[in-house]
Amino acid sequence: MTTSERPMIELVELTKTFPGQRKPAVDKLSMSIERGEIVVFVGPSGCGKTTSMELINRLIEPSSGHIIIDGEDVTNGDPDELRRRIGYVIQETGLLPHRTIAQNIGTVPKLLGWDKARISARVDELLGMVGMDPQVYRDRYPKELSGGQRQRVGVARAMAADPPVMLMDEPFGAIDPITRDRLQNEFLRLQAEIQKTIIFVTHDIDEAIKMGDRIAVLREQSHIAQFDTPEKILSEPADDYVADFIGAGASLKRLNLSRIRDVEMTTDTPTGLLSEETAALRQRLLESDWTAMLLLDEQRRPRRWVTIGDLRREGRSLDTVGLPAHAVVEGHSTLADALNELIESNGGVAVVVDAKGAYQGIVDLETIMVAVRAMREEHSAFYLAQKQQPEDAAR
Structure with a gap:
């Protein structure tokens, strides 16, 4: 050996x-x-x-x-x-x-x-x-x-x-x-x-x-x-x-048992940089199907969730409007971690980042429910296969 x-x-x-x-x-x-x-x-x-x-x-x-x-x-x-x-x-x-x-x-x-x-x-x-x-x-x-x-x-x-x-x-x-x-x-x-x-x-x-x-x-x-x-x-x-x-x-x-990196994250979330012009951010959000935008710093780390109303506030620094992006998880985190963060989040989603904290995508409740259904179906298929083996052997 x-x-x-x-x-x-x-x-x-x-x-x-x-x-x-x-x-x-x-x-x-x-x-x-x-x-x-x-x-x-x-x-x-x-x-x-x-x-x-x-x-x-x-x-x-x-x-x-x-x-x-x-x-x-x-x-x-x-x-x-x-x-x-x-x-x-x-x-x-x-x-x-x-x-x-x-x-x-x-x-x-x-x-x-x-x-x-x-x-x-x-x-x-x-x-x-x-x-x-x-x-x-x-x-x-x-x-x-x-x-x-x-x-x-x-x-x-x-x-x-x-x-x-x-x-x-x-x-x-x-x-x-x-x-x-x-x-x-x-x-x-x-x-x-x-x-x-x-x-x-x-x-x-x-x-x-x-x-x-x-x-x-x-x-x-x-x-x-x-x-x-x-x-x-x-x-x-x-x-x-x-x-x-x-x-x-x-x-x-x-x-x-499931890692965030193994599920399909949402990646079409509108994002922008804190350093961008407010008018450009506002236009990007209006053209999306979302009601909020995730603002990132220069290292693409999540910082704030903002709405159209937030982006219309004149004279306010972008790093003070909206709500902090607190619910942050990495790809190797579990779906249980994501669910915990999601429940406590400001936007009803967990933000996924890489090892350096840079934005990768988001996970929402629907993502988790789809994963749970897939695990349940996989277990049911495995159980039926195990049950079928003795029956086949007996024939």
Whole structure:
């Protein structure tokens, strides 16, 4: 088997029994995780999902079983050496408060003996990658950052030595819902570039559906109730335990399976630049079928929604009339993100932008409804095909 064909992580009957306990906290957990995929461990509190993840980088030593990383059995090797090969992100980030952001990110490279110039270049690269200007943030301390910024630094630190494997323990759990959505989307965008193999722990099934290529729904003692794609788990839960854990609203949860880039956006929305003459903007809007126009700045970033009435206000700067274009999403965001933004928007639409914030198109409620109908029809066709197979075999 070639390197590209073998799994990046293999767990073979991994077991942990803590002293004084009769039952294992993790009981014979076995699974294979492919290169570049995100596998989410999800389940109720106390089921063993965090313990299972901590066994993988041997923060907790296993009682029995094997951990195989990239074909190498690391169960009994040097745990410190193992941890330098695995990025680790936790809920509270674990940043050292007395060290600068640059020093925090450079912790593992320094332990690996990198020279100062190489560490500095890597710090700047990673800060830029997670959307933080190195000139602004590298010399700050964790207490000077918001919760969302600290979480980004935690992700950057985990990637510092370019590890092939990352472990993420509820990394966005302690952040407000709006910031959490944005960080999830940023991370998915980043993962499309870096293609790490990731184990992600959460108790939130909606987050699991959004983030995971595959999901392991765990029972007590990390027994696997179902290990499959989000689509399969939503459409065909293995048993009542999985169905109950998914809960109501499976159709709405499917919105987390579709990315905005995969649906047909509306691109005929009248747009203009804040720097243009008002008369030209007014004429363009009158010639369209729309009642409002989206104004962009010189970088084509959405700024204001304006109507004909707004454009007739003499002596008013265009960046003060109309309503702010707040409902903005990127192409890798989910339809659930778009729906949330749309509900809170000024114009009843979500504005789609690229990674640099430049306007791409809009998504409205009709776009989302069409996507939901398509998913429903696809599931119905799949279900009928599955049902037909045994009938054909019986003939």
